[in-house]
Amino acid sequence: MNSALRLRPSVLKAKETLAAGREKLRLQHDQGSPGVQVCTRLTDLFDQIVLDIFDAALVDLGEDGPNGLASKITLVPHGGYGRRDVAPYSDVDLMILHHPSAFARAAELAKRMVQDMSDVGLVLGHSLRTPRQAISLGLSDATIFTSLAENRYLTGSVSLFRTFADQLRNRAVRRFRWLFFAILQARHSERVQYGDAVYLLEPNLKRSRGGLRGVQLVRWLGFAKCGEVEIDSLSLLGVLSDRDRQILRNARNFFLQIRNEMHFHAGKSNDQLDRGEQLRLADRYGYVGTKGMLPVEQFMQQYFVHSSGVRSVVSNFIETIRPRSILYRTLAPLMTHRVDRDIYVGPRVISTSKRWKAEKSGHVSEILRLMDLANLYDRWIDHPTWESIRLRMQTIGEIELDDEGRKRFLSIMSHPPRLGEVLSRLNELGVLEKIITGMPHAKALLQFNQYHKYTVDVHCIETVRCATKYQDRDDALGEAYRSLRSKRILHLALLIHDLGKGFEEDHSDVGARYALETAAKLQLTPRDAESLRFLVQQHLVMSHLAFRRDTTDKDLVVRFAIDVGSPELLKMLFVLTCADFDGVGPGVLNDWKVRVLGELYRASMRHLGVELEGESSKRLQHKRERLEQLAQKQKDPAWFRRQFHALPPSYLNDTPADRIADELAQLQKLPVEGAFVSTTYLADHDVIEITVGTHEQVVPGVFHRIAGAVSSLRMSILSAEINTLADGLVLDRFYVIDQESSGEPAAERMDDLATKIKKMVLDKNDAPPNFRSRWTSKASRTAAHVQVLPTEVKIDNGTSEQFSIVEVFAHNRVGLLYAISRAIFQLGLSVSIAKIATHLDQVVDVFYVSDEAGEKIEDEQRLQEIREHLIDAVDEFRAQND
Structure with a gap:
């Protein structure tokens, strides 16, 4: 039997009314009716349905008529339904107020209405209370109170409703605190x-x-x-x-x-x-x-x-x-002293006179003076003063900074304590945009990707906040920040660095112009103005080199150091780069990134004539001497010396001498068609280090095989080193994060990882692995389908004398690195260095490659073929995995 035939006629009619009403209002909405108007009419529609259901229930229960239940109860919409801004599929929050003597009859009515409203297709959030009960609950539970505060009369006893509404209002005001x-x-x-x-x-x-x-x-x-x-x-x-x-x-x-x-x-x-x-x-x-x-x-x-x-x-x-305690109001005046005739420093806040609010709240120099005093006395500025500033800023346009204003602002930018909070308040008040060129454009500007968590203006302020916290770090980053003679140029650069976003032109170039305009407004010295411009224009360079280039290339590091030019500027660029990552969102700047950036920072500092603490030029020599001692203990010392001399700089620098000797010993003992795999958890960086040794000729394309195995086990690859040694031996190292565990993985998982990698490396058929889909939220899955940036391939032939540098920009997916590296192998190219950079939904994979003869690729037609093949490979992989 059709379930509709079992519904009461009043319910069937209400269902039709609801469907027709919603459709009519949807048409009005589609035609541009204001949201408030549509919500009001939706509320009227819900009212009509509730009243029809209510009237029908009274008749069926025999409660209609002059002496019926309607004289003992009142229907009171509350919450969103009470304030008349219900959305098309909102719940209906309805309280049935009843006289104490009518509880049983009201309960029967409530039961009937809940069932009928559910059959209609509306969710009825109902309560059954006397006025006294409703008021008592509302005044003891804030959540109930906020719902009941939005009340209105619908039908029933007017006097019962007035008793409830008036008493709730009066008693709430008495319990305001x-x-x-x-x-x-x-x-x-x-x-x-x-x-x-x-x-x-x-x-x-x-x-x-x-x-x-x-x-x-x-x-x-x-x-x-x-x-x-x-x-x-x-x-x-x-x-x-x-x-x-x-x-x-x-x-x-x-x-x-x-x-x-x-x-x-x-x-x-x-x-x-x-x-x-x-x-x-x-x-x-x-x-x-x-x-x-x-x-x-x-x-x-x-x-x-x-x-x-x-x-x-x-x-x-x-x-x-905000209510103030009597004790505070009594003692505050006694503990307050004057700075001048208009400014007072109290136990908690700095306040101002009525004259200051009326005459000076629109002067930026005076506002900045208050900020300076707030920092000096470690006090916040009181709310009435903030309110007068906020309202005045809304009514004035551009301003000219006077000498006093410039000095005050630069003083604020020179002092780290609470600087992030001060800048946030200045931004909220509309003061910051009067001083910093580009801030009005960047205000509330979204960066539509999964990488940035905040709008542009908030991100820039957040980077300043992050940098000031480095004061307490016990590492190279903390030392670099603390040792800066003047921090104001760094803080200004952080505040400006991304303000150029939202234009067709490169945001670093737009930001550089903003930096010079701001420098002129603040009357910085030519040297400081140039430093500010450099930091803003080059704020991406250090991360680009650290995560997308081979920083063991001495020529590259020397060119970078020469471009920067001074140790002080390099310190600021290092801190700025870290803070730029840090200001994206929680967890983006991890120990791994700090370490990688720190290595480039230290290497560049050496070329600028500065040897940082803990960096001895004799360290590498001591390691070579230790390797020579270890070689003499081997059966074939000449073989080990030959391998030692062939070790790439990155492997030699980062690997302890004993471990180098141990891994080379394993390579020496390998059968012709063998391989060894080791996995080590590095607790300091929360990553897994995977080392694979094999023979290059026996296992061609080893890089993409390892990438496939690692990705199929839900490991995210941070970086990779492809080390080709003497005698055709290969020693590759991957650094990965396990997506299925936090902290050190179980021994069984580490063994599974080593076994699977070894199996794939030695697989003669080079069969593609199976990639399990990653779990993602509904929002992320939706976004992955609607916002996929086009694949882009760039080839840099100028940075390295030995290699062509291939950069692939693509939307991240499990197994993408495997698809790219396999395509490179199919092109007949050898990968010597790989840099993997994943930014949540975007990936930038960088490969240092050479042709079959070990040379960089110079032919333009061949370069175009490489670009097209890689784009096709990524697009094909994406199509197969969507």
Whole structure:
């Protein structure tokens, strides 16, 4: 039997009403109706259905009529349903208030309504309470309170509703202090779960910081403070400025429009703004992009403008109404002293007079003076002063820095303590964009990839914050930062380095112009201006060389050192490079990257005449002497000496002498068609080192075989060394991260890894391995299908005299390195060095290659053939694995 035939007529009618109403509102939404308007009409639609179900239930239960249940109960929408901003597939939050004597009858009604609403297709979040119970629960649980604060009358006893609503309002205002802190704690817990940063890559439209919850938080706190939830009413009461009121209204309209679209498109509740949705919405709303900015980046920039505005308004509103203890209000004046007639230093904050707020809050030099004092006294500036600055900055355009302002700003940039926090506040207030050229363009600018976690302006400030923390590091990075005579040029370079993004031109070149313009505005000396320009324009060079070039090539290191020119500038470039990684997001700068960058830093310093602590020029000589001693103990000393002299510099530098001798002894004993594989966990870097030794002629293409075995076991390859020794021997080393374990892998897994690699290396058929799909989140899977950048192959014939350097830029997948390296082998090229750099969803694989004769490839036609073959190989691999 058709289940629809078993439904009550009232339910069937309500289902039809819901379907028709949703379809009508979807058409209105598609035609451009404002989000608030669609939500209001959706609420009216839900009201109609609830009332129809309610009336039908009263009749069926015999509770209709003048003496029926309607006189003893009240239907009270609350939460989102109460404030009339429901989305197409929102739940219906409904409280049934009842007179104490009517509990049994009200419970029967509630049971009937829950069933009928479910049959209609709406989720009814219901509660059954007396006014006293509802008020008691609301005033003891912040989450319940925030929902009940958004209440309205729907039907039933008006007097019962007024009893509840009036008492809740009056008692909430009396309990404001407790509710204030309880609401903030509940909101903090939710933000931790859904995202505590405004600039998350994939925010939750409702619950992430700066989203709809921020607007609602103002309403809830406003109700607790003043008994009012409406933004307009709070503005009229003077606790919210008119400009802040407008910011919240505009953001709410934008968010509701987007949320309605996401619900209608999904056909269900959906508030997660993942990358797939971002791309779809940018297209849906007609963002066209520019040559330097994708449409989706334009769309997300608008989102972040709204979310950062909400975040700023909410923060200021919280401070405006924050309750102060009587003890603090009594003692603070006694513990406060004047700096001058307008500025006061208290036990916790620095405050200003009414005259300062009225006359000086719009002067950048005065604001910077306050910042300087805040650093000097280790105090924060009080909220009324911040609020006066924020409102004034919104009304003024470009400014001219006077001498005092320049000195103050450079003083701030010279002192690491709390510098990141100070810059963040200056950015929120709109002061920073008055000083730093390029900051207005970069504000809320999204970098649409899985690598960067923050918008451009926040990333730049975050890199400054990261650099200041290096003060406490006990390594070369910490020493480099601490030893800088003047840190302000480094901090300025970090603040500017990525501001040139979003244009067609290379962002480093745009940033270099911004650096010179900022230097002129701050009247830096010509030498400092040139240092700032160099650091910004060359901020990617050190990471490029460290992770994509052979840094054991002395000529390359010498050229780099000459280009930098001074030890002080090299220190700053080293710190800047590390901080640029660090500011991308948690865990991006790991010990491995610091070590690799540190090796290039130390090698370059030696060429600039500086021998860093722990770097002795005699170290390598001592190792060679030790190797000679070990050779004399072998049966064939001449063979070992020949191998020692053939060792590549990187292998010789990084490997202990005893281990070199041991691995060469294993090579010497290998049968003609044999191989040995060893796996070692390096705890200091949390990586696995894989060493493979074999005969080059017996096992051609050993590199891609190892890459295939490692990838098939879910290992991410960080870097690889391909060492060709004397007598046709091969000793390759891979550094990998195990995706299936944290910390040291189990012995069984290490053995499995060694066994599988050896099997594949010696496989005569060179059969491709099977790659297991990686587990990814729904958002990542969606993004992988909708945003795949085109494969790009570049060949550098100028850096190395011996090798052609092939760079492959592609979207990362399990087994991609195998596909690329196998294609290189099929082209008849030999790989001597490999640099593997994976940035979450993008990979840059670099190979130093030579032809069959061991020479670099010079013929342009051959080079084009290599490019085309590699692109085809990557695209074919992608097609097979999508």
